[in-house]
Structure formats: structure tokens, C-alpha cells
Amino acid sequence: MGEMTDKAKGIANEAAGNTKQAVGNATDDHSMKAEGKAQERKGEAQNLKGEVKGALGDKV
Numbered sequence: 001m002g003e004m005t006d007k008a009k010g011i012a013n014e015a016a017g018n019t020k021q022a023v024g025n026a027t028d029d030h031s032m033k034a035e036g037k038a039q040e041r042k043g044e045a046q047n048l049k050g051e052v053k054g055a056l057g058d059k060v
Contacts, residue, residue: 006050013043 020036023029 003050003054006046006053010043010045010047010050013046014040015043017041017043 017036017038017040020039021033022036024031024033024036
């Protein structure tokens, strides 16, 4: 995957994770909050991977 693909997937996962956390907070669903937090972290990692690929020229 290229830099932009990783960043786009990262942003999507962060957004989905934040949404799940908000739903979990609204419904007091602790497992939904935890799932959202995990998905947000996954998105952050994907975004970072894209940044690294951009800095190294997609050779990672």
C-alpha cells in the first residue's frame, strides 16, 4: 500500500473508532468504548505508517 492509502485507511479507522467511543459513552457500553479506542489506535498507527512511507519514498 502506498502512503496515501495508509493515511486514508488510518483516518477512516480513527473516525470509526471515535464514533464507537461516542456511542459507547452515550449508551454506557464499556465494550463499545474499548472497541472504539482500539480502532482509533489502529487508525493512528496506519496514519503513522503512511507518514513513514512518505518520508522514505514508499520503500517500507
